[in-house]
Amino acid sequence: MxxxxxxxxxSLLLVLSLVLALFSGCSSKTNENASDEKDSDKPKATADAPGWQGNKDPITFDWYVNFSWFAHKWGDDAVSKYVTDKTGVSVNFISPAGNEAEKMNTMIASGKLPDFITIGWWEDAVKKMIEGELVLPLNELADQYDPYFYKVADGTKIEWYKQEDGNTYGYPNASSSPKDFDKYKDLKPSxxxxxxxxxxxxxxxxxxxxxxxxxxxxxxxxxxxxxxxxxxxxxxxxxxxxxxxxxxxxxxxxxxxxxxxxxxxxxxxxxxxxxxxxxx
Incomplete structure (x- = not known):
């Protein structure tokens, strides 16, 4: 070359990361009770500290990035290694080999989605996933599992992406709010x-x-x-x-x-x- x-x-003008269903229902009452007992042993998440600090057990999430040019592998760089060492979290990145829209439509039709999805906010698939109840609201997840989210997230951005049902399903990975311009005087958002x-x-x-x-x-x-x-x-x-x-x-x-x-x-x-x- x-x-x-x-x-x-x-980079894209704005990429919206949608957090999908991280917690699925158990298949039996016995499993539910066992899960409840196990969760009761863990410290309750509060707004005073990040939720991950209460549980650093190793876990791997599937994260789909809806851009065929994305070829990053977790663990290849210092940042991902640091995250895994500090939190126990690893990521299995997935990206489409061909047409992005076809891949997304196929996943939506199957009703089976990975744990996280990064997708352009303008994509039709975003509306389909929300209306099809295939994704969980970030605000509900934060309320239940990690209220510290509200301390590190920009409230203006959460409000900007709020849907008609009052919930916010995605958070931008590249954006600037009026608060950012006030806080970072030398901000170069382009x-x-x-x-x-x-x-x-x-x-x-x-x-x-x-x-x-x-x-x-x-x-x-x-x-x-x-x-x-x-x-x-x-x-x-x-x-x-x-x-x-x-x-x-x-x-x-x-x-x-x-x-x-x-x-x-x-x-x-x-x-x-x-x-x-x-x-x-």
């Missing part, structure tokens, strides 16, 4: 960024790339100094994939970087269409 000097880093390889950038003298001329010269210098990387020609500048509807790097993202507004005089307009007209 050709290596890139500049690559367009991206997930649309251009990334530069540090080693190459420093090797060409850490040039000023804030102007068109400086930007282009840096690409030229990188190409001259590193004509090949790992046996493949260097591509000095990388973008998102071109599709039948365009390229997000050169359209939506670029317009955001240039601060081209989505509305004028209080009215929304198609800024992409205007841009295409200007460029003929």
């Amino acid at each position: 050709r290596r890139k000097f500049l690559s367009k880093g991206f 997930n649309q960024t251009f990334l530069v390889r540090k080693d190459m950038y420093e090797a060409i003298g850490s040039p000023d790339m804030s102007t068109p001329e400086g930007f282009l010269k840096a690409l030229e210098d990188a190409k001259k100094k590193f004509p090949e990387v790992n046996g493949a020609p260097l591509i000095p500048f990388g973008l998102n994939e071109f599709t039948d509807v365009g390229n997000t790097s050169l359209e939506g993202y670029l317009q955001n970087f240039l601060s081209i507004p989505m509305e004028k005089d209080g009215k929304v307009y198609d800024r992409s269409r205007i841009l295409n007209i200007l460029h003929g």
